[in-house]
Amino acid sequence: MVYFYPIQVQTLMMLPDLGTVIRFFEVFALLYLVGINIVYLMLSFLSLRFILRYTAEHEYKQVPPVYLNFAPAISVIVPAYNEANTIITSIKSLFNLMYPEYEIIVVNDGSTDTTLDVLKQEYDLEDFPEAYRQSIPCELVRRVYMSRKDNKLRVVDKVNGGKADALNAGVNASRYPLVCFVDADSILQPDSLIRVSLPFMEDPTTVATGGIVRIVNGCSLGEDGIVRPGLPKSWLALFQVVEYLRAFLFGRIGWSNLNAVLIISGAFGLFRKDILSEIGGFDTKTVGEDMELVVRLHEHMKLANQPYKITFVPDPICWTEVPEDFKNLRNQRVRWHQGLAESLSKNFNLCFHPKSGYVGWLAFPFMLFCELLSPVIELVSFIFIVIGLYLGFVTPQVFAAIVLVIVGISLILSMTTLLLEEMSYHLYSKPSEVIRLVLAIVLENIGYRQITLYWRIIGLLHWMFGRREYRWPDITRRGVVRVTP
């Protein structure tokens, strides 16, 4: 103890005073947030360049018929757990796909509701004695059914093992060289499959592609999918429309330019089956199986020095329902952030690896510092600034100026997304819809962003302290409203 006392005094004397610490965080927070947004702006310029070139080459409204002749056969895999409300709508949209050769495999992952009964009734399923082969380990497959109405559809009924496990069972049952994963609540357009498969036809090194996921809440639906895109009435869903636009239109497309996409949404992604089997399929010990798979795919290909491409298609080809209540939204966001943490930590070898290229030197560190850790950094900085304000180290004018700069740059960023959308797909055609989107961009800064930041921190804590349930997300689907044809 005698020796410790002077050291403690010395240490205390060397510590900076609280005012300096707070001023440091003030500057740090400002630089960090401006820095992140500048990176996002750079990504948005990359995306802008790409989208303009892409839309000139592949007009949104029409895929040149010539492409249909090049299409490779695809197995569409739909994992389902307690999806009795949405599964039929989703499968109907799959039957409407304009694609020369494909099969649909629904994997019922031990649902406790009437999912299997609904499927049996609607599609007249017959017990099919398939000599099922298990190339990727998964839980026991109880039965395989085939539809009497259309033998394009098979249903794999298995013991519950989680979403990743269901996807692996689907891969085992698939017959074609490309496998497409579609969430049971996703709605596809007739040309979705042809659009997402274009990169495979244009570049033989393509191993995976994903597409933009748009929000179905507020859209008018018909037998062939989306009849007219629209915006949801609920402001909570509207904020998510803005978020999705930001995440997909320049987040993923920007990275796609550099062949550094780290996420292909589980809602809709297309993969080469042989590579998928080679890397052992989906990891069943993560809640973010979609992202983990793509990061592992990068790691596998990069470290093996194999030429490959993971491409993001900017067309709006998949529509999904988003939560319109806080409970479900919270669950979703907590899972997403936990999944992000798991995906990055499990494949940390990729980060700054000499062979990893843009993925390991740019995209991975960006995801780590600007996505995974950002809620913590933002929260700590905010707390210090508020303490500083309370203790008088930070004047209200400085505080207000910092907040205005941060809000200003985030407004530019979100408006640029809207500009990208307008220059490319302009799905929301009514001027009143554009006005609502502009309003949502402004209003999301008051409350919504802060609450999602809090949920992301919870997700990070779940990852850190081992609250891991590798099962299906606990999200209640309302079921989309259909318009009368």
Added chain:
Amino acid sequence: MDEIQLSIVSVLFTVAVFFFLTAAGVALTVFLLRNRSITRDMELQSFQQFWVPVIEQCFWGQLPENLPQHLGKQDILPFLELWNHYQELFGSNNQSLNQLAYVVKLPDLLPELITEGGIREKLAALLAAGYLQMDSLWTTITEMCKSPNTITSLTAARALIHIDAKKAVHELVPIIENRLDWPKSRVAHFLLEAGQEAVSEPMSEAVLDAEPMIRPHLIRYLEMASYEEAMPVLKQVLQIAADDVESICAALFVIGTIGRTEDAEAIRPYLNDQDWRIRLRAITALGRLGSAPDFEVLSQQLSHPQWWVRYRAAQAMAALPNVDKSQLLTFSKSMTDHYGSDAITQVMAERQLAELA
């Protein structure tokens, strides 16, 4: 606040105002673009109102009178795509549609679109040049076959086939050898369009002269050649490429597809090959060309460790002439190996469902 703090605050406020104004500027641009897009949609609508009925009339063999003598710049691409679409529907060169193309001076526009246009213009113009059999663009289109873009190069190849099938296949065979990115189904499709007469000789020669690496790739296209020309070449391949698994597999596949019952003899030795891929091809081919006595030799394959070999053997057994459901069922029940009986059960169920459909 001291002076330094004041100046920091004023700089920050200025930056914030600049950001807010920029965001407002971007929002304004969005509204202006929305307006422009509405105008563009109206233009496209009026294009369709005029041209769709005209092209439909031509499709049915009637060229309307008083047509415009040229196309407006913004109408060129929509016109080309609409015109190509109807040519594709017709299946071969539609004379009235070709006349219409000459009336609006489409052939004059194609060279520039092919060399200078964006990807969509290029593809549409290449297809149109093919339908119009524009021999004058032969050299340009041949060059396009070497384009690194797979779709562009394949569309160019197809255009050449439309212009002069025989000359095109001679030109394309060396390119096919080197274009491993060209999907086989697409190459097969345009070779099919070219016809057996055009394909047989150049492809047979190419298979026999090809390097071992390229040969399997070319053998598959003998499917599009005439039986008389292709079969001796395929049997020759089985002799000269005895150690080349890929070539043997490809040759067995094509024999199975175009062969006749008498060719089954060439396949049987491969049923017991060490390499399961060769075995698989031989089984599939025998399913098509074999006869009832082959049932027993195929049934021996049901105990092979490879799932695909078992599955294909079961399919082949079911496909043999004079083999019916009851015979398969009896055989399946007599089996002690459940892997083999599983394969037969699956194939029987598949056939039953196919019959129902």
